[in-house]
Amino acid sequence: MNVVLIGSGNVATHLGKALKNAGYNVSLVYGRTEKSAKNLAEILSTDYTTDINKIVKHHDLYILAVKDSAIHEVCSFLQLNDKLIIHTSGSTDMDVLKNASSKYGVLWPLQTFSKAKEINFNKIPIFIEGCNKEVVIKLKKMAEQISNKIYETDSEERKIIHLAAVFACNFTNHIYSIAEKILKKNNFSFNILETLIQETAVKALQNSPAKVQTGPAIRKDIETIKNHLDLLQKYDVSFRKIYKEITKGIQTLDNPDK
Amino acid sequence: MNVVLIGSGNVATHLGKALKNAGYNVSLVYGRTEKSAKNLAEILSTDYTTDINKIVKHHDLYILAVKDSAIHEVCSFLQLNDKLIIHTSGSTDMDVLKNASSKYGVLWPLQTFSKAKEINFNKIPIFIEGCNKEVVIKLKKMAEQISNKIYETDSEERKIIHLAAVFACNFTNHIYSIAEKILKKNNFSFNILETLIQETAVKALQNSPAKVQTGPAIRKDIETIKNHLDLLQKYDVSFRKIYKEITKGIQTLDNPDK
Numbered sequence: 001m002n003v004v005l006i007g008s009g010n011v012a013t014h015l016g017k018a019l020k021n022a023g024y025n026v027s028l029v030y031g032r033t034e035k036s037a038k039n040l041a042e043i044l045s046t047d048y049t050t051d052i053n054k055i056v057k058h059h060d061l062y063i064l065a066v067k068d069s070a071i072h073e074v075c076s077f078l079q080l081n082d083k084l085i086i087h088t089s090g091s092t093d094m095d096v097l098k099n100a101s102s103k104y105g106v107l108w109p110l111q112t113f114s115k116a117k118e119i120n121f122n123k124i125p126i127f128i129e130g131c132n133k134e135v136v137i138k139l140k141k142m143a144e145q146i147s148n149k150i151y152e153t154d155s156e157e158r159k160i161i162h163l164a165a166v167f168a169c170n171f172t173n174h175i176y177s178i179a180e181k182i183l184k185k186n187n188f189s190f191n192i193l194e195t196l197i198q199e200t201a202v203k204a205l206q207n208s209p210a211k212v213q214t215g216p217a218i219r220k221d222i223e224t225i226k227n228h229l230d231l232l233q234k235y236d237v238s239f240r241k242i243y244k245e246i247t248k249g250i251q252t253l254d255n256p257d258k
Numbered sequence: 259m260n261v262v263l264i265g266s267g268n269v270a271t272h273l274g275k276a277l278k279n280a281g282y283n284v285s286l287v288y289g290r291t292e293k294s295a296k297n298l299a300e301i302l303s304t305d306y307t308t309d310i311n312k313i314v315k316h317h318d319l320y321i322l323a324v325k326d327s328a329i330h331e332v333c334s335f336l337q338l339n340d341k342l343i344i345h346t347s348g349s350t351d352m353d354v355l356k357n358a359s360s361k362y363g364v365l366w367p368l369q370t371f372s373k374a375k376e377i378n379f380n381k382i383p384i385f386i387e388g389c390n391k392e393v394v395i396k397l398k399k400m401a402e403q404i405s406n407k408i409y410e411t412d413s414e415e416r417k418i419i420h421l422a423a424v425f426a427c428n429f430t431n432h433i434y435s436i437a438e439k440i441l442k443k444n445n446f447s448f449n450i451l452e453t454l455i456q457e458t459a460v461k462a463l464q465n466s467p468a469k470v471q472t473g474p475a476i477r478k479d480i481e482t483i484k485n486h487l488d489l490l491q492k493y494d495v496s497f498r499k500i501y502k503e504i505t506k507g508i509q510t511l512d513n514p515d516k
Contacts, residue, residue, distance in 0.1 A: 069479050111453060170508065172458055174511075193422065200426070214268075227349065228421050231418065253436075
């Protein structure tokens, strides 16, 4: 199966590597910039182009792994007739691909990717969707070659999971970032929180986060909360706002008996 | 060294076990309720009492591991003369112990404890403080027998670290809890986020969370953000408020070049 990878960012890089390892032939990489396209093409030992019009139509599969906001625009340059095209986005409707081909689908790997960090694709949940049964079967087969966790979901379900993932990943990371800024300002290393952060994740996943909530908010420890809000006056105003909103949320929604 | 454990909750349980394993003799457990006091006393093969007045003064070390808001009150019942008393709280001043004894200090293990979950104390950072040098040396020696990461910090520094820990642990857990509620309402399991949550923690700890931020907020993907805010109208109003505040925080404070 001949694959064209449209995109040369984090998802394109890791998905390209995983497909190559599974025996797929990535025959062309398209990237907006010479540097990133060339770089990924070298990793995958293949050709590259920065001219979207040079993406020819005789390949078997076109994987659109560009940033969400660019999917629509890139699609408008592609006329693939009945060649299969898929995107890899959690928050984008499948139907946006309709204009590029009559055969389209989605393969969304639920993970946060960085180019520099190797990742084990095996355990990454992959959510697939196809415009018809034949496409679903094809995508399922492909997904099974790179991961053990395949789910078939429609665009609306995928958007819900993407929303939950934004909380669990991007928002959690910003909370870490606040903790880091508080520590740094006082000359402590963020890494003193390592075992705490790891245990918090493990505990939530082994139980239910709402049931294992601890700390001043759930204990309704008004004095400590007041002290924290005082301390936070020295930092960006958003820290206090986030502290207040999450404390309120814990007190009304998290409950050991729920 | 004869130790009295005042408290029978999560911290008392895990610290008691760690000290026992390190060769300390826990000779008495005090708990507010018969059930929890008896339970911990059995685990530590020792005696227990629920009568605070029965805590006699001939022991070497009194560890106050009750909830933060009870420390002051419990202290008022204790008259230990010059016997060493310590508390285990991140957010409480050392000086609150002054009334109970002339020798006092703090030993704060930075971790989220659950009774049912075994924990490796070895890697848990322990923050110590003493009313004088002799106490600091004693506490350092003790801490070194149960952990490899000992820090000497004063009460103000400890409060800052506790504040950062509330973000990294309690608030992160509430963010997980929101993700779980969104998924549950749509019949998905929280566990589909397992690899994402783990990778988010690992990535933040290996780098700096502010530098590895991803997602719609940092990309300023206005359309996806708008869609998420629309979807969130079906949930508790706090979800939208938290979404908005954290998105704003990411856009103003997280930056790959900072």
